[in-house]
Amino acid sequence: MLDRKRVVITGLGVLTSIGATTEEFRNSLLSKRCGIRPSSRFSDVFGNVCASEVLEEPKYEGLAEGLQEKLDKAALWAYKVGRDALVNSGLLGNEALSTSSLIIGVSSAGTEAYMPLLENRINDFSIDKTRLSGSFSSVCSVVSSLLQIRGGYELVATACTASTNAIGIGFDQIQNNKNQMALVIGTEPLYLPTIAGFYTLKTLHQQACTPFSGVPGMSIGEGAGALVLEEYQHATARGAPIYGEVLAYATSGDAHHETAPDPRAKGAAQVMRTALANGELCPEDVEYINVHGTGTETNDRSETLAMKKVFADIHSIPVSSTKSYIGHNIGSAGIIEFIACLLTLPEGKILPTLNFGRARPSCDLNYVPNEFQERNVKVFMKNNYAFGGNNCCILAALPGNGRPNSRYHPRRVAITGIGLVSSLGFGLEQILGAIRKGTSGSALKTWRPSHKGEEGIQDFEDWISSNEMLLQQFSDLRKKNGDQLSLRTHEVDDRAVRRHLKRFDTRKANRISTFALLAGEQAIANAGANIRTTGKTTALIIGMSKGPQATISRYVESLVPDPRRARTFEFPSSLMNAIGTFCSISKGIKGYNTTLANGFNAALGAMCYGYELVRQGVQGQALVGGADEIFHSALHALQENHGGLSPNLDEDGFRVYDRDQSGYFMGEGAGMAYMEELESAGDRGGPILGIICGYGKSCDGSYIDDTNSQPSGQWLAKAISQALDEAGLTVDDIDLVCGTGWGTVSSNRKELNGIERAFMHRSHPVPLVNYNGFFGFVESAAPILNLALVLNAMKEDEILPIPHTRSFETKNLAFVSRKERLSVRHALLVGSTEGGNNYAVVLGKGAPYE
Known part of the structure; x- marks a missing residue:
């Protein structure tokens, strides 16, 4: 105790x-x-x-x-x-x-x-x-x-x-x-x-x-x-x-x-x-x-x-x-x-x-x-x-x-279910099949700024398109083709998503909530859980980045020209917690309910919070994850500019950690993980996909004065050290590290420098992967999509390579560039937000792990 x-x-x-x-x-x-x-x-x-x-x-x-x-x-x-x-x-x-x-x-x-x-x-x-x-x-x-x-x-x-x-x-x-x-x-x-x-x-x-x-x-x-x-x-x-x-x-x-x-x-x-x-x-x-x-x-x-x-x-x-x-x-x-x-x-x-x-x-x-x-x-x-x-x-x-x-008596926490929605398909089996076939999942998408005419305010998409200063600001975010905007994206067929869902209110389901619900249903089914009997003791923790962008856009448009006639339905549905609301109502989840809008890799924050609730016995189970949607608009371009992102138009694919290529592919989808007490899962014969052994958190604190073009990764390393200490392990106990960086120069360097710092005294190089190249950068849900492939590597003793990357940034790390056979007993999942928050989670092998 x-x-x-x-x-x-x-x-x-x-x-x-x-x-x-x-x-x-x-x-x-x-x-x-x-x-x-x-x-x-x-x-x-x-x-x-x-x-x-x-x-x-x-x-x-x-x-x-x-x-x-x-x-x-x-x-x-x-x-x-x-x-x-x-x-x-x-x-x-x-x-x-x-x-x-x-x-x-x-x-x-x-x-x-x-x-x-x-x-x-x-x-x-x-x-x-x-x-x-x-x-x-x-x-x-x-x-x-x-x-x-x-x-x-x-x-x-x-x-x-x-x-x-x-x-x-x-x-x-x-x-x-x-x-x-x-x-x-x-x-x-x-x-x-x-x-x-x-x-x-x-x-x-x-x-x-x-x-x-x-x-x-x-x-x-x-x-x-x-x-x-x-x-x-x-x-x-x-x-x-x-x-x-x-x-x-x-x-x-x-x-x-x-x-x-x-x-x-x-x-x-x-x-x-x-x-x-x-x-x-x-x-x-x-x-x-x-x-x-x-x-x-x-x-x-x-x-x-x-x-x-x-x-x-x-x-x-x-x-x-x-x-x-x-x-x-x-x-x-x-x-x-x-x-x-x-x-x-x-x-x-x-x-x-x-x-x-x-x-x-x-x-x-x-x-x-x-x-x-x-x-x-x-x-x-x-x-x-x-x-x-x-x-x-x-x-x-x-x-x-x-x-x-x-x-309290600390519980051991198992991951017993995973649900995935991505451009490669739905669920781990379908996604692995697409990866084996070499399916890309990305496509070049273009859209034309809308023209509203003379009524109401000047449409800001038109304004951005005609503003030379802003066009210069967004030179890395767009390829000018007449008045079209172009991006290579990983998009989900949301009509197929709806066909996979069981029962839900189609009138109240926007795209991002539908993604989250399908991933949640998969995770629950994968775990063999019964929400009807555990709904009051199941936490629902959602990580968000930009949230329901299409709904926000519709609501904002309804304010023009008369805010007194704004659409009443879009108002509550435009809030960050609307996705959690939709999922809780659809599935009858009545336990702890929280939305953490931490930005990129927000699902890691949700994962850590859900883990604590189960570890302390406050909740018996936790459904955690994130969801994202791509919404083609100039407002989205402005938001991407905030993160210093430069989307990539390379037909060869999203090349994370590549020495010669920076930039990212926009992705969308959802990832949800079902966690519960290890003993309870064992008692009911539930699958043990993996065990959470500990986690660490830190913040760079350099957001306002971020003049360093080569971030040291010092504070990410501190989060890794904290996670290892909590798990009672050393760097030599880790068999695989999975990053979740989004492909820009600063994101790559911070993540790689942080991992190098943390593992500098290791007796031999640690294998390193990052699977965002398969899915595009799905801003909040990326950690769960990566988690699923890491847990599969632990189960199959086979590590999939980092996709598309040709020449890696540094020779000091053991990037997995081809499929490897390796027993993975412990893995480390790391990630950061665009604002400098850092997470590290230590994972243990599932059954028959003791």
């Missing part, structure tokens, strides 16, 4: 409409100041719409001159509150940050750089801003680089539960002894697509929202918040301030509907029960609940019902909604509301629900209407819920009210 570490909160940072510092925020809360008022930015579009807006530009201490203009608000606000929290904790610039993790929760990041194109402000468009803030995950890359946090990052993208979920992940990393500290941030500026979506769903209140009473409706808001989480003994040893202690967390999925909560409140009740069980607490221990409390009819009724199901004496427990002060801050809502509790509960005061009028039917609890209630709370609960039925619950205690460490 292992003791879990105690996790305390030692730093706070906040930015809201009622305070840009913790002191201002506390004073506003205690004076019952409401920050919801007629919008200063959107009233001209949506009429007299109310919002909780940050109207004054914050001060960004320590930011280099000229950098502010190149960053978006999501990154700037995250940096501001993150730095404030580190200053508050006494950790800014501390060497300990080199092993600390960063977890950021967002709903709509990576948007601002492209807003001038959408809002017809073309002269305001900045290539520099797209390079630094032009991807969904760039907020993590920026903050980790500016604050020099090198222990690895995660970007949680579960909409309205994102920052609450981020707190839970940071807590878990510390209590399971992976990191001693974690900086957790939620950041959410308010942009046109977000407010237009809620407006068209008819959920916005005409005035300040009145949760659980009066006229239903929510108030939209924006802001950011940050917490420093720290291992208890580490914090006390350095005399850090302690604001509270995180006791437990949990997530769950309703598997019910894309936007509406389950009216039976089963998922919301389940997440509270699971969190209580994880913290070895009883309902009677909870003395206050800070609720989600959006003010909408369905949320308030469902949330009230859920609490009645969990707490027998719920009428004696005060519950209140902080959204009555600051509106719904979407991705940053949970962390800001959590901070509000930490700032006011020590005063012996429970925050009221402001604007409270006549309670609505079925809303009959103690909502602390309008006035503070005096009570000395020791343990409180923080709940948030999101589109897609994503539920999250945190349990925390005020200083001096912590609980003894809980204990």
Whole structure:
């Protein structure tokens, strides 16, 4: 048995409409100041719409001159509150940050750089801003680089539960002894697509929202918040301030509907029960609940019902909604509301629900209407819920009210199922058949920028095509052929995908979700699992890069010329967690539900998180992976420019690690892996494809000032070393290394240098492969596609060669250039994101491995 570490909160940072510092925020809360008022930015579009807006530009201490203009608000606000929290904790610039993790929760990041194109402000468009803030995950890359946090990052993208979920992940990393500290941030500026979506769903209140009473409706808001989480003994040893202690967390999925909560409140009740069980607490221990409390009819009724199901004496427990002060801050809502509790509960005061009028039917609890209630709370609960039925619950205690460490028996984790969708086919058998036949899977694709005519804003694809400066910027991304764009891509026949699926709602299935569902079904079937009996204890963790691009495009187009007529269906379906939502509803998966939008190789982050959930016995099983789609548009070209990518038009194929050829082929598809406890899999006679022995994470921290054309790979090597240490192995125990680099010069050099550094003292060269050449670069799912071929090599004692590459970059590594017969007992899978995050996973041979 292992003791879990105690996790305390030692730093706070906040930015809201009622305070840009913790002191201002506390004073506003205690004076019952409401920050919801007629919008200063959107009233001209949506009429007299109310919002909780940050109207004054914050001060960004320590930011280099000229950098502010190149960053978006999501990154700037995250940096501001993150730095404030580190200053508050006494950790800014501390060497300990080199092993600390960063977890950021967002709903709509990576948007601002492209807003001038959408809002017809073309002269305001900045290539520099797209390079630094032009991807969904760039907020993590920026903050980790500016604050020099090198222990690895995660970007949680579960909409309205994102920052609450981020707190839970940071807590878990510390209590399971992976990191001693974690900086957790939620950041959410308010942009046109977000407010237009809620407006068209008819959920916005005409005035300040009145949760659980009066006229239903929510108030939209924006802001950011940050917490420093720290291992208890580490914090006390350095005399850090302690604001509270995180006791437990949990997530769950309703598997019910894309936007509406389950009216039976089963998922919301389940997440509270699971969190209580994880913290070895009883309902009677909870003395206050800070609720989600959006003010909408369905949320308030469902949330009230859920609490009645969990707490027998719920009428004696005060519950209140902080959204009555600051509106719904979407991705940053949970962390800001959590901070509000930490700032006011020590005063012996429970925050009221402001604007409270006549309670609505079925809303009959103690909502602390309008006035503070005096009570000395020791343990409180923080709940948030999101589109897609994503539920999250945190349990925390005020200083001096912590609980003894809980204990757990670490499980061995097996991979028992793999599901694949690629240009070469579906499933491992079909893909191996295509590889043996020499099937390429790639084709030269061209598309012509669309022409919308004179209505609405100038189409940005036309604008890019006619803009010489941008054509120069994209010279490596396109071959000009009249007004056509050309790329060599690996595309999936999505009609064939649909024929392979069993039962799913075709009306709600976009391409990327369909890919993910088919891969998930394959993995479950491959494992011989029965989701009907294990759905409540199965986690679904999805890694995302660019997400549902086609749906995002349709939604953005629907905002023109009148944002009040935006398509209601495309709004929730354009969110990063929409793919997980579709899969959970289709398969009835109701366990932990998280989307990690880390960018390239995001499935590795999903894999590591799912492994931890199973290893600690929090979930019995985990379905993890990623999915990607190719969407031919100028916006996609802009996003690729952010990553410094240069697509390859070579007919001979995608040549990874080639000395004479750089560039990549765009790929699409999905990869999902089913993981479960090794003992349980053995008991039911499940196939053991491989075993996860350990993993490591790190971050380069050089995103802002990445002037080194030959990246050292130092931090990737550190992730490899951490993974080997956790697995109890040395470099001499590894029989095969699989990289997932995407073919550019910098990607190749970083990955190869990192592997060279890690294995420099090995007694003999280690065989090295990278199979992205078979599939194209499938941005988030590439690790699972590579994983499948590695596990097959372990099973068959035969290693497939790296495809297409003729002349390898270095002679210091043993690249597998032809098929090799070799017994592979342990393998290492490595990968990085375009923002400098690094992962390493050690794999063990499946049955009859002991």
